[in-house]
Amino acid sequence: MTHKLPPNLLALFTARPPLRYLQPPDHAPEERKTSNIAGVAQYLGALEDYKETVPYEPTESWLQRKDRVKLEKKKRQEKLVLEGLLQKRDEDPNIRGDAFKTLFVARLSFDTTEKDLEREFGRFGPIERIRIVTDTAESKEDAKPRKKKKPHRGYAFSGL
Missing domain, CATH: 1.20.5 (Single alpha-helices involved in coiled-coils or other helix-helix interfaces)
Structure with missing residues (x-):
């Protein structure tokens, strides 16, 4: 089947010349001089000295x-x-009350009243107080002329 391939693909499958032999750069195994390999026993004395001189401080x-x-x-x-x-x-x-027992409710509809909140959250337990945040005193300079007056700011705090 390969004889039907084009010449550029046939060139990929042709044999390459063998690699040339090079002498190893180091010594022959019988001529090598290596250090003797010993066990750990020779280091036990140094380990005992280390234990005595350096105090042990456990880490966390x-x-x-x-x-x-x-x-x-x-x-x-x-x-x-x-x-x-x-x-x-x-x-x-x-x-008033404990800050860790205060619930913050946001994005309230402007039609929501304290009774609505008490009805919704009262089923989960007794409610000590509910405070819907309203504007206190709005001066004439801050008020925009055609802006509709809202009954409250859209969020409330509830003490449990």
Whole structure:
């Protein structure tokens, strides 16, 4: 079948000349001089000396580090809850309740009322308070003349 191939493809299948022989660059195996191979026993004395002079300091594995960081974070959070929130509550009268038990609800329809939110979230547990954020005092300079007045800002906070 190969005789039907064109000459440029037949040239790919032609035999090449053999490789020429070169002498190995190193010595013959019987002429080689290598060092004697010994066991580990000759190094045991050096290992004992190393043990005596260099103190052992264990390192922390990645699992131990992970556990340590987790415990440190938990302690910091407990400290913040005990100290930080109590101080902030004394400074700002608008802060009420525990920040870790407050739910933020965003993208509310402007038709939503507190009763709607209480009905939706009340089935998951008792709700302590609901606060839909509204504009406080809008000055005449900030108000746009043809802009429709919205009942609230579109988000709320709920304390559980």
